[in-house]
Amino acid sequence: MRAHSRNDLVLTRQGLRFAGNLWPCSIGRGGVRVDKREGDGATPSGKHDIVGLLYRPDRIARPAPWAVPIRPGDLWSDDPRHEDYNLMVRAPYPWSHERLRRGDRLYDLVLLTDWNWPWAEKGRGSAIFLHRWRRQGFPTEGCVAFRPDHLLSIAKRIRIGTRLIVPETLV
Structure with a gap:
């Protein structure tokens, strides 16, 4: 397994370290856990590849050439x-899911991780995203959340091979 690279997003107690900056962020209400389970509200520890970028084309411009628009009817299965x-x-979709095209602005821009x-x-948890926060310090359901302009800046700097590094213990 390779060591951290300068292209990695590294979660710390003070925020997310990336591209020479420390970006304030919020994590899951359940803290960081090694044994992540569906519904526990925890942010899973580990090295998670960034595997996608979604955006709301009716609200923001395409943030990167590889970004995929969120369409009406796009959902994420959490069943x-x-x-x-x-x-x-x-x-x-009759099973439990999360709507990606939300009424609020939390998912106007979403970086997808390869968590599970x-x-x-089954049951290890779903939808660990990087998305907009409700407000500073407000916990997520397990995702990592940012100020909207910071999230956009991060999304524009992501490269192939960028990972979200979540240590078991934040330092």
Whole structure:
């Protein structure tokens, strides 16, 4: 396993270290956990590849050439009983899911991680994203959240091979 690179996003107690900056952020209400489970509100420790970038084209300009628009009906399955668990799906979808095209602005820009993806282990948790925060210090359901302008700056600097590094103990 390779050591941290300067392209990695490294979570610390003070914020996220990336591109020579320390970006304030919020993490899951359950803190950082090695044994992440669906619904525990924890941010999973580990080295997580950034595997996608989603954006709301009706609200923001395409942030990078590889960004994929969030369309009406785009959902994320969070039902561990279903084969689509922890995958992007389309409405109508009768199983438990999270709507990606939200009424609020939390998911106007979303960086996807490879946490428990693409071959999900049932119940280990789904949808660990980097997205906009509700407000500074307000915890997430397990994701890492940022001020909107900071998230956009980070998204524009992401490169192939960028990882989110979440230490077991934040220092």
